Every structure is written in C-alpha cells, then in structure tokens.
Amino acid sequence: MSVPRILAFARLANGNEGPVRVIEGQGTKLSRTMHGIAYDSVHDEIIVPVHLAGAVLVFRAGASGEEAPIRVIQGPHTRILRPETVNVDEKNNEIVVGEDVGRDVLFFPRDANGDVAPLRMIRGEKTGLDEVRGVAVDPVRNLLVVASRSGRGTTGVFVFNRTDNGDVAPRALIAGPKSGIIRIRQVEVDPEQGKIFVAVKNNTESYKFADASPSPWNPDKPGFVGVWDINDNGDVPPRGVIKGPASEVVWPAGVALNPGNREVYTIDSVSNGMYSYYMPEFFPAKKQ
Amino acid sequence: MNKKAAGACVVGFALVATLSALSQTAPQENKSAKPAFEDIPPVRMIADPYPAFNGIAVDAANGIVAMSDPNRKSLLLYDRMRGASRGEASLPLRQIVGPDTFLGMIAGIILDPRNQEIYTANNDIEDTVVVMPYGASGDVKPARVFSVPHQAWGLALGDAADQIAVTVEVQNTIVFYRREVKGVEAPLRILRGADTGLADPHGIYWDESHNEIGVANHGNFRGVVKNTGGGCSPSFVAEDEAEAGESRPPSIGIFAASAKGDAKPLRVIQGSKTGLDWPMGIAYDAQHDTIVVANNGDSSILIFGRNGNGDVAPLRVIRGDRTGINHPMGVAVDPQQGEIWVSNWGDHSALAFDSGARGNVGPKRIIRSAPAGTPTPGFGNPMALAYDSKRDELLVPN
Numbered sequence: 274m275s276v277p278r279i280l281a282f283a284r285l286a287n288g289n290e291g292p293v294r295v296i297e298g299q300g301t302k303l304s305r306t307m308h309g310i311a312y313d314s315v316h317d318e319i320i321v322p323v324h325l326a327g328a329v330l331v332f333r334a335g336a337s338g339e340e341a342p343i344r345v346i347q348g349p350h351t352r353i354l355r356p357e358t359v360n361v362d363e364k365n366n367e368i369v370v371g372e373d374v375g376r377d378v379l380f381f382p383r384d385a386n387g388d389v390a391p392l393r394m395i396r397g398e399k400t401g402l403d404e405v406r407g408v409a410v411d412p413v414r415n416l417l418v419v420a421s422r423s424g425r426g427t428t429g430v431f432v433f434n435r436t437d438n439g440d441v442a443p444r445a446l447i448a449g450p451k452s453g454i455i456r457i458r459q460v461e462v463d464p465e466q467g468k469i470f471v472a473v474k475n476n477t478e479s480y481k482f483a484d485a486s487p488s489p490w491n492p493d494k495p496g497f498v499g500v501w502d503i504n505d506n507g508d509v510p511p512r513g514v515i516k517g518p519a520s521e522v523v524w525p526a527g528v529a530l531n532p533g534n535r536e537v538y539t540i541d542s543v544s545n546g547m548y549s550y551y552m553p554e555f556f557p558a559k560k561q
Numbered sequence: 562m563n564k565k566a567a568g569a570c571v572v573g574f575a576l577v578a579t580l581s582a583l584s585q586t587a588p589q590e591n592k593s594a595k596p597a598f599e600d601i602p603p604v605r606m607i608a609d610p611y612p613a614f615n616g617i618a619v620d621a622a623n624g625i626v627a628m629s630d631p632n633r634k635s636l637l638l639y640d641r642m643r644g645a646s647r648g649e650a651s652l653p654l655r656q657i658v659g660p661d662t663f664l665g666m667i668a669g670i671i672l673d674p675r676n677q678e679i680y681t682a683n684n685d686i687e688d689t690v691v692v693m694p695y696g697a698s699g700d701v702k703p704a705r706v707f708s709v710p711h712q713a714w715g716l717a718l719g720d721a722a723d724q725i726a727v728t729v730e731v732q733n734t735i736v737f738y739r740r741e742v743k744g745v746e747a748p749l750r751i752l753r754g755a756d757t758g759l760a761d762p763h764g765i766y767w768d769e770s771h772n773e774i775g776v777a778n779h780g781n782f783r784g785v786v787k788n789t790g791g792g793c794s795p796s797f798v799a800e801d802e803a804e805a806g807e808s809r810p811p812s813i814g815i816f817a818a819s820a821k822g823d824a825k826p827l828r829v830i831q832g833s834k835t836g837l838d839w840p841m842g843i844a845y846d847a848q849h850d851t852i853v854v855a856n857n858g859d860s861s862i863l864i865f866g867r868n869g870n871g872d873v874a875p876l877r878v879i880r881g882d883r884t885g886i887n888h889p890m891g892v893a894v895d896p897q898q899g900e901i902w903v904s905n906w907g908d909h910s911a912l913a914f915d916s917g918a919r920g921n922v923g924p925k926r927i928i929r930s931a932p933a934g935t936p937t938p939g940f941g942n943p944m945a946l947a948y949d950s951k952r953d954e955l956l957v958p959n
Contacts, residue, residue, distance in 0.1 A: 276839070276841075276857060276888060276890070276906055276939070276941070276959060277779075277839075277958075277959060278939070278958075278959055279956060279957070279958050279959075280938070280939055280940075280956070280957045280958075280959070281949070281952070281954045281955070281956050281957075282607055282938075282954060282955045282957070283953065283954060283955075284948070284953045284954060284955055285605065285953075286605070286607055287605040287606065287607070288606070288607070289607075289608065289609055289610060289611075289935065289936050289938065290607055290936050290938065291936035291937050291938060291939070292938065292939065292957075293954065295939075297839075297858065297888075298838055298839060298858035298859065299779075299780075299810075299811055299837070299838040299839050299858045300838075300858075302808045303958075304761060304779065304781040305712075305730065305959070306712075306731070307944075307945070307958035307959065308944040308945050308958075309944075309945045309958075310945050310946065310947045310956055310957075310958045311947055312947045312948065312949045312950070312956060314949075314950050314951060317951055319947070319949075319956060321958050323781065323806070323808075324731075325730060325731060325761050325779075325781035325782075325783060325806075326761075326780075326781040326782060326783060326806040326807060326808045327783040327804075327805055327806020327807075328806050328808065334949055334951065334952070335952070339838075339858060339859075345808075347805065347806050347807075347808070348805050348806075349804075349805040351805070353805070353806065354783070355783065358945065388805075458944060458945070459944070459945050459946075476686070497599075514599045515599070515601055516599045516600065517599055517600030517601075518600065519600045519601065519602045520599075520600055520601055520602065520603065521602075521603060521606065526943065526944040526945065527943065527944060527945040527946040527957075528946075529946045529947050529948045529955065530948065531948045531950070533950065536604075538946055538948060538955055539946075540940075540943045540944070540945070540946045540957060541943075542686075542942045542943060542944060544608055545608060545609065545631075545632050545938075545940040545941065545942070545943065546606055546607060546608030546940070547606065547607040547608070547938075547940070547943070547946065547955065547957060548603035548605075548606050549603055549604050549605040549606070550601055550603055550604060551604045552601075
C-alpha cells in the first residue's frame with residue numbers, strides 16, 4: 274500500500290538496510306497491489322502484476338529507477354481483469370497469471386506483448402477457484418499449483434494439470450482444519466524435491482462494507498510458511514513449518530526459495546519485515 | 562487471556578523481538594541456531610524499527626504537525642517550530658501506537674483544529690478511517706472509527722459543508738461522509754464515473770475559499786462500469802466483456818466541492834509539461850493561490866497555479882540535493898508561518914520550506930523519526946517476494 278515500487282535487496286543484507294536498487298516512477302507503469310513477482314532466471318527478467326491497471330509487466334531483471342517495462346500485457350483481448358499474482362514457467366516458456374476478481378488462471382507466451390489473448394485459461398465453477406493469491410508450476414510433473422482464498426467456498430492449495438484449459442476440476446486439493454490453512458497467499462514449488470511451499474497468512478481481514486473491521490494488531494491465528502508434498506491431497510497437515518514467536522512470522526504473505534543456499538524467504542505484512550531461514554531439512558544435500 | 566489479547570501479544574512479541582534484534586548488533590549468520598523445529602529464528606532479517614512518514618498535516622492554530630506512520634502503525638505529533646538541527650531523531654510531543662489504536666496500514670492524515678481531532682485512513686486490511694482526539698497518546702482507543710471502501714488513501718475536510726472526503730484508489734472514486742460519521746454509514750454522495758477522469762486517486766484537498774476540491778491521480782484505470790470493488794474481494798461475477806485496463810498519464814483534477822455522480826472536473830492538469838510523476842499528497846496554498854503536489858516519482862514538489870488547466874508547466878518546482886526531498890508522500894501548508902511541509906517516505910524525515918521556495922533550496926527545519934542517514938527499507942504491507950539467483954538479490958514489490 275505504500276509507494277508502488279520494486280525493491281531489490283542483497284541476499285545477505287541484515288538489519289535495517291536499504292535496497293541496493295529500486296524500480297519506481299510513473300514510467301515504470303507500476304501500481305500498488307502487486308501481490309506477486311517472479312524472476313525468470315533463463316531470460317533474466319522480472320514479471321509483476323499491476324492490479325489497478327489490469328496489466329502484467331516484464332522488466333529487465335537489472336532494471337533500476339524509472340525504467341520502462343520491456344513488455345506489457347494489457348488490453349481487452351488479454352482477458353485480464355485484476356491480476357493478483359504471477360509466476361513464470363521457464364521450461365515451457367509461459368507466464369502464469371492468477372486473478373482475484375477474475376477467479377481464474379491465465380497462461381500467456383513468455384514473450385507476449387500488448388493486447389494478446391491467453392493461450393489457456395482455467396476458470397469456472399468446477400475449478401473451485403475464487404480469489405487466486407498464488408500460482409506456481411512444477412514442470413517436472415507438469416502440474417500447476419494454485420493458492421485460492423474463498424469466503425464462500427474452499428480456501429486451499431489447488432493442483433491442476435499444467436495444460437488444463439477451461440472449467441476443469443483440480444486433480445488435488447489441500448485444505449481443511451488439519452492443513453492449518455485459513456488465509457493463503459504466495460506459493461512456490463521446488464520441482465527437484467517435489468515440494469510445495471505456501472505462505473499461509475491466516476490474517477483477519479474484511480473487505481465488506483457492512484462487516485466490523487478487524488485491527489491489524491489482533492491476529493488470533495498467526496500464520497506460517499508450510500511445506501507440502503506435491504502429491505498431497507485432502508486435509509493433510511504440512512510436512513514442515515516455519516512458525517512461532519522466534520521465527521518473527523505473524524502474517525507471512527510471500528514465500529521464495531533458494532535451494533542452492535538451502536534458504537527460504539518470507540515477508541511479513543504486520544512487521545513490514547523480510548526474513549531469511551536456513552532450512553537444510555527442506556533442501557537435503559544431493560547424493561554424490 | 563482472550564483471543565484478542567493473545568493475538569495482540571503475538572504481534573507485540575514479534576515487533577518487540579524485531580526492534581530488540583535491530584537495536585543490537587545486527588545478528589550474524591548463524592546456521593546452527595535452531596531451538597525448535599517449527600519455531601526457527603531467521604538467520605537474517607530486514608526491517609525498519611523507526612516510524613516511516615506517509616501523510617502529513619499541520620495545525621497552525623495549535624502549533625502542531627502530525628504524520629501517519631504505516632511502518633510501525635502509529636501517529637506522531639510534533640511541535641511544528643522545533644527542528645532536529647544536528648541530525649538527531651526528533652522527540653514527538655505524542656505518539657499514538659498499540660493494539661487499541663486500530664491504526665494499521667495508514668496513509669492520508671488530516672487535522673481538524675476546530676474540533677481537535679486527527680483523522681487517518683487505514684488504506685489496507687482494515688478499511689476504516691480512525692479518528693483520534695488531539696490529546697491521545699500511547700495505546701488508546703480512537704474517539705471514532707468509520708468504515709470506508711478498500712484502498713482509501715487521501716482525506717480532506719470541508720468545514721463549511723461539515724463533510725469529509727475520502728479518495729479510493731481501486732474504485733476510482735471520492736466518497737463524502739458527514740464529518741461526525743461513525744461505524745458503518747452510507748456516504749452522503751459519491752463522485753465516480755467515466756467523465757470524472759478519476760484514475761487511482763491519491764491525495765485530495767478542499768479549497769473552502771473557491772469551493773473546490775482537487776485530487777491527484779496516478780492514472781491506473783481498470784474501468785468503472787463493472788468495477789464495484791475488487792482489490793481483495795470480488796463483488797461481482799466476472800464476465801468476458803468486462804473492461805480492460807489502462808495506464809493513463811497522471812493528472813490533477815479540480816472539481817466543484819459539491820460535485821457528485823459522474824461529474825466532469827472543472828479543470829484538469831495533465832500532460833508532459835506538468836512533470837507529474839506519481840503525484841501523492843496535494844494541498845492548496847491560499848497565500849499564493851497555488852496547488853502544491855508531492856511528486857514522489859522524481860523527488861520534487863510541484864507548485865501549480867490554482868487555475869492551471871491542461872498541459873501546463875508548474876509555476877515553481879522545489880527539487881535538488883539541497884532540498885532533502887526524498888520520495889515525498891505528503892504535503893501540507895501552514896498559512897500562519899507561510900510554510901510548506903513535506904513528508905519523505907525515503908528517509909525518515911519531514912521538511913518545512915518557505916511557501917514561496919523554488920529550485921534547489923534547503924528546508925527551514927527538519928523533523929526526523931530516526932537519526933540522519935538511517936537506512937530505509939521502504940516496506941509498506943508487502944505481499945510477495947522472489948529470489949534473483951543471478952544477482953543474489955531478493956525482490957520485493959510493494
């Protein structure tokens with residue numbers, strides 16, 4: 274909700290440190306409510322959703338200052354309404370867009386630019402999707418993992434076939450009291466380990482005019498970063514958790530992975546803090 | 562301990578732990594410290610333990626300047642005549658902070674000198690405007706709280722009309738309530754529609770002398786016909802033919818103060834000559850009959866003639882390394898002192914300039930929420946991140 278910009282921090286930054294560079298300014302076309310971001314390591318690009326302008330922007334990964342995006346996906350043919358989150362499928366060369374208002378997942382060619390139609394779209398009653406908060410692709414198993422929050426349906430992790438199209442039911446759904454999922458945000462997949470990492474925010478929120486509004490100081494169920502197996506299905510507890518006062522996590526909204534350094538990152542919207550965890554349990558050493 | 566108290570304790574513990582850790586020597590990377598499987602301390606953290614200024618308001622009659630702080634979720638009131646001359650953090654007269662305050666991701670702030678009340682907009686999550694009495698300090702309950710649409714940003718008070726105006730980003734709307742609104746109450750009127758030109762509105766002022774309101778638009782637009790809300794909660798069934806998004810140029814729209822519905826603005830300042838670049842806070846300076854704009858994108862203050870219309874250049878610009886302006890979010894005018902106040906998001910400071918200032922000039926006074934030179938991470942309710950493996954960097958969109 275602050276200045277709509279992209280901040281880049283050195284991985285080893287620690288304490289009260291500023292970003293090493295910032296992408297910001299009118300020329301960037303950024304807006305607030307960028308609830309997703311993806312880094313394309315193959316093409317060295319950053320992808321972000323622009324919720325308030327119904328667009329997806331692609332920047333040079335090294336962009337800084339008021340640098341314009343190199344590609345913009347926007348317009349009536351895109352079918353984009355309110356892009357909430359994005360990810361990139363480097364293997365299949367696709368950008369994946371999740372929407373809250375659209376209640377859908379859209380797939381675009383990675384190099385799409387302008388008012389282009391999506392390649393595929395998962396949308397409809399059978400999907401069970403409502404407010405899509407996170408998307409990730411497992412290219413090894415050809416799966417799409419979707420975090421969806423719903424006030425009237427199911428909040429959880431929905432797993433589809435990567436090439437599903439139209440009004441299709443998920444092949445698996447991780448949800449229920451044992452899962453601990455109440456509110457959900459960004460997801461990531463470690464395809465090598467076959468694990469799903471989820472920012473289970475579990476925050477109290479209300480966006481309905483007539484509801485009593487909650488205070489940000491009073492979360493009755495603190496969130497966590499949960500790890501599930503890619504083959505999990507049903508009301509399954511997480512196989513690994515980062516949670517509790519020492520973790521500093523209250524309402525974790527984002528999750529990112531660095532298997533090379535065996536680290537997990539999260540960002541918390543209550544403390545306005547970013548936290549790094551060394552987690553060899555989640556990234557076992559490769560056998561020689 | 563009830564749920565609310567328990568939850569507050571959890572948040573309080575986390576914030577205290579963060580502040581405690583940051584106030585000591587930055588923790589070294591320790592890959593062996595793991596007291597429990599679930600409850601694992603981070604090996605590194607980035608957080609700002611100091612208040613970060615967003616909105617700013619000044620009350621000349623009572624001698625105070627007040628700022629909203631979405632970082633530590635607080636309101637700070639300072640003596641408007643006391644600056645931090647040696648780079649030290651300024652001591653506020655009062656700080657309002659804590660679980661009972663209802664303060665969260667706050668943005669705009671206004672002061673009501675006549676009724677001695679502080680208004681601030683909870684922009685995200687809470688979707689309320691919190692009203693505090695001037696004398697509030699510490700962890701106190703608000704005098705009033707009223708519900709507003711999601712993504713409320715700017716506030717303006719109309720004394721004669723006895724109304725409060727609230728801009729709403731996602732809905733491209735200005736909603737007007739009676740000043741004493743409390744709880745859930747329907748607005749008196751709404752300014753919204755294609756002809757208004759409202760597009761991601763932010764700052765707003767109410768010019769009593771000319772019976773006008775002015776609003777700063779970022780230009781992000783996804784339509785109004787079927788855009789009944791969204792942002793975080795869908796309120797309609799999406800249809801294929803729904804409007805597409807647009808990235809319009811930024812603008813300042815000036816409306817009749819009584820405007821409602823799909824009213825056209827009286828004047829619009831928009832175009833390449835304007836230099837507008839993420840205009841945030843906005844204020845009317847009656848002494849100079851000008852509109853003062855916090856131009857966040859290029860760290861400047863733009864001053865336009867009130868009657869400016871179309872693609873016009875600002876009459877004056879305050880910008881440069883001597884100014885100390887660093888990604889400004891708010892502006893306020895002190896007519897008594899003849900000053901413009903600027904709140905910086907970029908470096909924990911607020912600056913007072915002569916209201917006739919132009920060019921690369923230094924401020925008359927500086928108020929700091931942290932010692933000079935303190936880094937500013939700049940998080941504001943962040944929701945996502947990614948790892949850039951090539952640069953070994955973490956990327957965070959706000």
